Amino acid sequence: MPGPNGLQVAQRVRAVNRSAAIVFCTHYAQYAVKGYEVNAVGYLVKPIDYVSFKRNLEKTIEILARYQAQKYSIKTKNGVDVIPVTDIVYVEVQLHNIIYRTLANGKLVEHFSRGTMRGVYAELCDNDFCRCGAAYIVNLRHITAVRNKEIHLHGGVVLPISRKFYKTFSDAFVRYMGSAAINNG
DSSP states (O other): OOSSOHHHHHHHHHHHOTTOOOEEEESOGGGGGGGGGGTOSEEEESSOOHHHHHHHHHHHHHHHHHHHTOEEEEEETTEEEEEEGGGEEEEEEETTEEEEEEEETTEEEEEEEEOOHHHHHHHHTTTTEEEEETTEEEEGGGEEEEETTEEEETTTEEEEOOTTTHHHHHHHHHHHHHHHHHHHO
């Protein structure tokens, strides 16, 4: 096969998406050890038998379901709200007041907490979140459009992209869209 080999492609995928499920399929079992370099879910040796295929598929589905089911706890003045990470549309900070805006039944719901943007971002940055300004962290999964230095999100929200965060946000968004294309393609 001309161009990059499977391991090189997997390294590129892993660089833009840490949660992608990678399963290698090859004639050469001796290369299975290389799969550990990119945290591969599994390895299929050709010719592929049904039992191996089924086992790898079930393992992949389990890992992806676990990723989708990740929960995030928000300490509020009344207790703790536990929500799926994927439901968070964006987070805003106003003088150490953290406002998590989540999507529930097509409507935005607010969860109020105390803290710092740095602390919240440290908790969420590995889950497809990116800062677009000093006061905002957006979930890249909820972006519907990026136009004129503005981010359009599910729920009808439009947020500005600050000059300071423009390059960081743009790079993260391009990486995310690349990984989304790989995962959906």
